[in-house]
Amino acid sequence: MTANRVAATAAVCAAASWAVKAIAIWIAGGLNKTPLEDILFWLGFIAMVVAFVALGVAAARGRSVLVKVVAGVVGLVVGVVALVAVEDGVGAVVPESAGWVAEEIGLWVAAAATTAIALAWLRSPESVR
16 A cells, blocks of 8 residues: 555544544534544544655655655644644634634644545546556
8 A cells, every 4th residue: 555545544443433422523513422432532643644755755655765765754743733822723713612623623724635645646647646
C-alpha cells in the first residue's frame, strides 16, 4: 500500500471516528456523558497522526529513506499545527450557544480538510499507485 493510500484511508477513518463520536455525544445528550467519547477521540486522533505522517512521506516519493523519514516528521508537525489552528479558528467563529457542537466542530472541519487533501492527492496524476 502506498503512502497516498495510507493517508487517504487514515483520514477517512479519522473522519468516521469523529462522526461516530458526535453521534454518541448526541445520543447521550451532551459532552462527557458517554464512555465512547474518549476512545473515539483517540482513535480519530491516532488516525489523523497516521494521515499526516503518510502525507509527508507521500510528498517525498522517489526520494531516499532518510528524506522520507524527515518528510514524515515534517508532515506530522505541519499537520498537528494545522489541526490546532483549524480547531481554534472554527471554534472562535461558532457561537457558544451551539452547545457541544461548538466544542467538536473544529475536529470535523480538520478531518474533512485532511480527507479532501488526501483523496485529491490520491486521485492526482502524479500519485504513485
